[in-house]
Amino acid sequence: MASTGMACLEVSCREARDNVQRGSSCSSLKEEFVKKLGRRTFIEKAGMGLAMGSAPLAAGAKGAVFAKEKNELPGKSRSRGPERQGVQHCVVEWEYASGKAYADPFNEVELDVVFTDPEGREQRVPAFWAGDEVWRVRYSPSSPGKHTYQTVSSDPSNPDLHGQTGVLVVSAYQGDNPLRKHGPVKIASDHRHFQHEDDTPFFWLGDTWWMALCNRLKWPDDFQPLVADRVGKGFTVVQIIAGLYPDMPAFDQRGANEAGFPWEKDYARINPRYFDMADLRIQYLTEHGLVPCIVACWGYFLPIMGAAKLKKHWRNIIARWGAYPVVWCLAGEGAMPYYLSTRKDEDAAAQKKGWTEVGKYVRQTDPFHRLITIHPTDYSRNQLEDVTILDFEMLQTGHSDRRAIPRTVNSVVDSLAATPRMPVIVAEVCYEGIMEASRQEVQRFMFWTCILNGTAGHTYGANGIWQVNTAEKPFGPSPHGHTWGDTPWDIAAKLPGSGQIGLGKNFLMKYPWWRFEPHPEWVEPHWNKDNYHQPFAAGIPGEVRFIFVPQFTFEAPTLKAIESGVDYQGMLFEPASGARYELGKIAPDSTGSWRPSVLPSFADWVIVLEKMG
Numbered sequence: 001m002a003s004t005g006m007a008c009l010e011v012s013c014r015e016a017r018d019n020v021q022r023g024s025s026c027s028s029l030k031e032e033f034v035k036k037l038g039r040r041t042f043i044e045k046a047g048m049g050l051a052m053g054s055a056p057l058a059a060g061a062k063g064a065v066f067a068k069e070k071n072e073l074p075g076k077s078r079s080r081g082p083e084r085q086g087v088q089h090c091v092v093e094w095e096y097a098s099g100k101a102y103a104d105p106f107n108e109v110e111l112d113v114v115f116t117d118p119e120g121r122e123q124r125v126p127a128f129w130a131g132d133e134v135w136r137v138r139y140s141p142s143s144p145g146k147h148t149y150q151t152v153s154s155d156p157s158n159p160d161l162h163g164q165t166g167v168l169v170v171s172a173y174q175g176d177n178p179l180r181k182h183g184p185v186k187i188a189s190d191h192r193h194f195q196h197e198d199d200t201p202f203f204w205l206g207d208t209w210w211m212a213l214c215n216r217l218k219w220p221d222d223f224q225p226l227v228a229d230r231v232g233k234g235f236t237v238v239q240i241i242a243g244l245y246p247d248m249p250a251f252d253q254r255g256a257n258e259a260g261f262p263w264e265k266d267y268a269r270i271n272p273r274y275f276d277m278a279d280l281r282i283q284y285l286t287e288h289g290l291v292p293c294i295v296a297c298w299g300y301f302l303p304i305m306g307a308a309k310l311k312k313h314w315r316n317i318i319a320r321w322g323a324y325p326v327v328w329c330l331a332g333e334g335a336m337p338y339y340l341s342t343r344k345d346e347d348a349a350a351q352k353k354g355w356t357e358v359g360k361y362v363r364q365t366d367p368f369h370r371l372i373t374i375h376p377t378d379y380s381r382n383q384l385e386d387v388t389i390l391d392f393e394m395l396q397t398g399h400s401d402r403r404a405i406p407r408t409v410n411s412v413v414d415s416l417a418a419t420p421r422m423p424v425i426v427a428e429v430c431y432e433g434i435m436e437a438s439r440q441e442v443q444r445f446m447f448w449t450c451i452l453n454g455t456a457g458h459t460y461g462a463n464g465i466w467q468v469n470t471a472e473k474p475f476g477p478s479p480h481g482h483t484w485g486d487t488p489w490d491i492a493a494k495l496p497g498s499g500q501i502g503l504g505k506n507f508l509m510k511y512p513w514w515r516f517e518p519h520p521e522w523v524e525p526h527w528n529k530d531n532y533h534q535p536f537a538a539g540i541p542g543e544v545r546f547i548f549v550p551q552f553t554f555e556a557p558t559l560k561a562i563e564s565g566v567d568y569q570g571m572l573f574e575p576a577s578g579a580r581y582e583l584g585k586i587a588p589d590s591t592g593s594w595r596p597s598v599l600p601s602f603a604d605w606v607i608v609l610e611k612m613g
Helices: 008-015 017-022 026-037 039-044 223-233 272-287 301-305 307-321 344-365 401-417 440-452 496-508
Strands: 083-087 092-097 111-116 122-126 128-131 134-139 145-153 165-171 185-187 194-196 204-208 237-244 291-297 327-329 393-396 424-428 457-460 536-540 544-549 568-573 580-585 605-611
Touching: 083 092, 111 134, 122 134, 122 307, 128 272, 128 307, 134 307, 204 424, 204 496, 223 272, 223 496, 237 272, 237 307, 237 457, 272 291, 272 307, 291 307, 301 307, 301 344, 307 344, 393 401, 401 424, 401 440, 440 457, 440 496, 440 536, 440 544, 457 496
Parallel strands: 083 165, 204 237, 204 457, 237 291, 291 327, 393 424, 424 457
Antiparallel strands: 092 134, 111 122, 111 145, 128 134, 145 165, 185 194, 536 544, 544 605, 568 580, 568 605
16 A cells, blocks of 8 residues: 555645645635535544645544545656645645554654755654554745655655655745744844744734643634634734643543543553644634644653653654744743652752753754743743753743732843843733732733833733633642632633733834833833832833833823933823823923823823824
8 A cells, every 4th residue: 555645635736726826825725625625524624734734634544535645646756756736834734654564653663854945955844643654744835936855764664654755836825814924933133022034023912721722622612712812802822732731640631632632641652633633723823823832741741751752742743733833832830840749859950951851852853943932930041951942031920919010020120131132921920810819900010011121022811711611610629739710711711801911912013112122211200129010111212102100190200311302292001991092292391301291090001102203
């Protein structure tokens, strides 16, 4: 039996060749594909999507539909292989089926596909084991033109897996998905912000969906509406774990999806069906413009599984999802031992060393060079022995309502002052509603103070979503015996803080926010380590100033050091509602100072000065 099975995406692509050659969006190809299969069949087979990044065939094995199609097109020689069609920044996928049987294919064989782009640059893309004797490869071409490829197997004696060649003809993307139009996310040249491949600035507004690949968040009935809600509010990132979850022991039923667990119970091999179902979610996020920040597992799985198994876990993740516009997070709370560990100091040291080793492996293995970080107990820098593995730093600063404010502000300031210089994101702070506290006013405070102190964005979390509570099945206690709260995820999704920080992000997008720098001297009084509830200021000298006033005072703060040669117009922005109040041209005094006559209500406000003309 032999040769490579072709994904049905290629059948559809060949029939849609004229559209592809004219230049197409991934979504238009997908729509044609769905019409041909019918919606039910498409969902059931979800995954054999064409070059648009839809999910791979959930069956994934040799016996699946389309698996008997040959690697060659009619009239093409086997040695040369097929000519496939693709679209720039969209995932193209196909499979290789081995006629040779292996006792343990996951552990006995590795398959890579070496792609060469039109400029002659090579990428060695790992393929993933899809079950039985089937491996699949996913590739996202970064440029139009002719790409060639050749397979390299760890078993060079197998002609079905080794030495297969072909051509991929790639057309330009013409849709409006920002992750495909502008390309995946990278670090900006200032090492303070993110931007797309084409240098378009990218604002990180993250949401925390730690356990969203589990079956409590039903696919598609729950998952898709939550995506729509977050996209509508302006979120751009989802932080999500690849199945090895926190706050539960290994193989706890709360961590399963429709196909079970990500690994067999002895960690002998992965469960491809688990990842087939996870594919549907990850691909859906990217199709709707959300960047999955994929956390491989919680940090304490390293002493449980060992570095060798976690490298296999990571290879599978890279092979399945690296072609999508994702961000890698090596682990959650990387150096934190398991909750009930009796040797926490030893475990913490071993985890720090082990995640450094695994981080280097991810850096070496990922052909797409996706950004790498690690979710910390405090600072990402403290979770690894080699900080150069990181592209950006995550912070975790506590869940103690307003008592977490000093730690949050100080952590941001300290991280931005550290070397090497890199973007900073507060990736976990004060989930809204956690411990029946940290309500929307705290969410606004954390968002605005972090942004105006120089972070590259912000991650929000709602208690109830991260652990996927349902009304019928609350998550329940963690191993330490305590429960974080039982608010169902669909109720948590409606908590006002998510919409209010979305309003803040969308307001900032009207300005060159990526050029903002902190300027506490622009306002008096301003925050200090004795009072974190005084105003925060940032902006661009001579162009724009943002002053966040965290709490109402009868006397508005004084804006200072206003340039004498610049005419500014003023505005008040209400963070809770998004309302704006125009103040007209401001008139600073001879010292360059100006104070608004009054702030309209007892609330937090943002004062904006923008250069006129």
